Amino acid sequence: MKAELNEQALLKGLANNDSKAIEALYKDNFNMVQSFILNNNGSYDDARDIFQEAMIALYEKAKSESFVLTSKINTYVYSICRRLWLKRLQQIGRYSNQIDSLEETVSVEEDLEIHEKRNAEFAIMDRALNSLGEPCKSLLEGYYVKKMDMQHLAKEFGYTNADNAKNQKYKCLIRLKKLFFAQYNIGE
Amino acid sequence: MEDNLLLQAIERYLDGTMLPAEKAYFEELRKNTPEIDQMVVEHSMFLHQMDLYSDQRNLKHQLHEVHTKLIERGDINEGGELNTRGRVIQLYNKYKRVTAIAASVGGVIALVISGLTVYFTPANNNQLQELRREVEVVKRNQQSQSAKLNEVDSKLPKDAILTGGGSGFLIDAKGYIITNAHVLKGSSFANVINDNHDEFKAKIIYRDEARDLAILKIEDEDYKPSKSLPYGFRKTDIDLGEEVFTLGYPRNDITYNKGDLSAKTGYNGDSTRWQLEMNANPGNSGGPVLDKNGEVIGVLSTREKHAEGVAFAIKSKNIFKMIEEIKDTDSSLEKIKLVSRSSIKGKDRADQIKEMEDCVFLVQAFNKK
Numbered sequence: 349m350k351a352e353l354n355e356q357a358l359l360k361g362l363a364n365n366d367s368k369a370i371e372a373l374y375k376d377n378f379n380m381v382q383s384f385i386l387n388n389n390g391s392y393d394d395a396r397d398i399f400q401e402a403m404i405a406l407y408e409k410a411k412s413e414s415f416v417l418t419s420k421i422n423t424y425v426y427s428i429c430r431r432l433w434l435k436r437l438q439q440i441g442r443y444s445n446q447i448d449s450l451e452e453t454v455s456v457e458e459d460l461e462i463h464e465k466r467n468a469e470f471a472i473m474d475r476a477l478n479s480l481g482e483p484c485k486s487l488l489e490g491y492y493v494k495k496m497d498m499q500h501l502a503k504e505f506g507y508t509n510a511d512n513a514k515n516q517k518y519k520c521l522i523r524l525k526k527l528f529f530a531q532y533n534i535g536e
Numbered sequence: 537m538e539d540n541l542l543l544q545a546i547e548r549y550l551d552g553t554m555l556p557a558e559k560a561y562f563e564e565l566r567k568n569t570p571e572i573d574q575m576v577v578e579h580s581m582f583l584h585q586m587d588l589y590s591d592q593r594n595l596k597h598q599l600h601e602v603h604t605k606l607i608e609r610g611d612i613n614e615g616g617e618l619n620t621r622g623r624v625i626q627l628y629n630k631y632k633r634v635t636a637i638a639a640s641v642g643g644v645i646a647l648v649i650s651g652l653t654v655y656f657t658p659a660n661n662n663q664l665q666e667l668r669r670e671v672e673v674v675k676r677n678q679q680s681q682s683a684k685l686n687e688v689d690s691k692l693p694k695d696a697i698l699t700g701g702g703s704g705f706l707i708d709a710k711g712y713i714i715t716n717a718h719v720l721k722g723s724s725f726a727n728v729i730n731d732n733h734d735e736f737k738a739k740i741i742y743r744d745e746a747r748d749l750a751i752l753k754i755e756d757e758d759y760k761p762s763k764s765l766p767y768g769f770r771k772t773d774i775d776l777g778e779e780v781f782t783l784g785y786p787r788n789d790i791t792y793n794k795g796d797l798s799a800k801t802g803y804n805g806d807s808t809r810w811q812l813e814m815n816a817n818p819g820n821s822g823g824p825v826l827d828k829n830g831e832v833i834g835v836l837s838t839r840e841k842h843a844e845g846v847a848f849a850i851k852s853k854n855i856f857k858m859i860e861e862i863k864d865t866d867s868s869l870e871k872i873k874l875v876s877r878s879s880i881k882g883k884d885r886a887d888q889i890k891e892m893e894d895c896v897f898l899v900q901a902f903n904k905k
Contacts, residue, residue, distance in 0.1 A: 365591075367598060374602045378612045392614040400599045407595055466588065473589040493590040518540045518547075525582055532585075 484520035715822030723901030784823030
């Protein structure tokens with residue numbers, strides 16, 4: 349019961365970007381995933397990629413309103429990583445049936461589908477942002493990603509006042525929206 | 537420019553930073569202008585995407601930092617360069633389970649083989665078998681006895697563990713019993729039981745491992761010493777072919793066995809022993825070997841493992857020698873006197889046995905837990 353509460357607390361912390369919770373989750377689960385990947389033709393970099401992706405999926409799940417913890421965290425993380433890694437192996441044509449699986453797994457197909465959709469959206473936004481060019485990209489990143497306020501941004505980018513910066517931001521935003529929706533609607 | 541202002545308005549509206557009047561006006565505008573309404577929805581969706589995007593980016597950044605931090609702290613590690621050492625570690629990780637299984641199988645096989653080797657190798661010591669009773673046998677017997685005898689419990693301390701057993705016989709009517717030292721191996725005290733199943737406490741007063749002899753003294757108020765022993769101890773030499781017999785407790789009841797003296801030395805020319813042509817069994821150890829006149833010629837102790845019906849007895853001379861020796865060291869033992877005259881000489885065997893039965897005991901050796 350205590351362990352369960354603890355896991356709940358960790359997930360709550362993760363959803364709130366609490367660095368202590370993230371650290372604890374990382375520490376508790378990474379080695380298991382790393383040895384799994386290494387045991388199955390993966391490298392250290394693969395292990396890190398896959399694990400971090402699983403953490404993102406867990407984060408999305410923890411944030412979603414319909415979130416319920418149906419298994420232990422490590423089982424969940426392991427299951428996600430296993431699916432992701434299998435997929436990756438399939439993609440590079442090194443898929444072998446003999447993938448090690450002695451640990452128990454839970455079905456994560458649905459969650460992964462959501463996660464993949466999210467990933468696609470992320471990629472579209474990323475591409476749109478990157479094709480904006482400077483200073484639009486940095487300005488928008490500063491405002492929306494780094495959550496800086498306009499005064500600060502104006503100073504950083506050398507605008508004479510915050511209003512000018514704001515105006516510039518909206519111009520950029522209109523361009524970004526165009527780029528984003530062009531891709532996004534194709535994707536739909 | 538108009539787009540810009542509109543967007544700004546929409547963003548403020550969605551942020552909730554509009555003043556109430558302005559908000560009411562904007563909502564009115566939204567209601568009446570489908571285009572603006574559409575723009576609000578679209579922008580809200582976009583902002584949501586933006587939020588998700590920034591969340592994910594921030595999280596990725598955080599994860600990356602945590603990763604570096606944990607590696608620095610050594611909580612996780614990536615084991616050096618992947619192409620050289622890493623490869624080996626990967627191979628190791630990949631095959632360690634197989635290796636572990638192979639190693640344990642190998643280990644088990646090695647143990648089994650060495651175990652079998654030890655078991656089947658005829659060690660020199662194993663040629664002779666001591667005729668002490670194995671603990672299980674004695675224990676079982678003890679249980680059956682305790683059913684008959686309520687006294688068993690009272691005569692033994694609660695924490696006594698049975699270590700072995702054999703036979704023994706009186707060498708002095710005052711309650712001195714001789715037996716084999718190996719019967720008492722690993723024990724600190726003993727009980728003796730006669731053929732009537734009367735049980736007496738006995739103290740181990742001397743052990744001579746070299747001669748494989750030991751002396752017990754009955755220290756029990758229930759024991760009533762007789763005036764003299766029916767048998768004597770023979771000092772003179774004995775001839776091959778002389779008929780001998782023994783009494784002992786290979787079972788819980790006193791058992792008679794007879795045979796002949798077949799050699800004047802024991803196993804491998806051991807001059808301290810007689811070789812007997814006699815069937816002796818575990819439990820016979822420590823029993824008296826007597827000649828036809830009822831004189832003790834030795835103490836039955838071992839048998840040859842790979843020959844049927846060959847047993848060895850410690851010559852009675854050794855009892856004399858031992859007692860002489862201990863008299864020097866322990867004056868309380870000066871009371872022990874070995875008689876040489878046998879009062880059952882000339883009687884027939886059944887009468888001889890009847891008279892001496894009470895002097896032969898089942899010895900049970902115990903240790904404290």
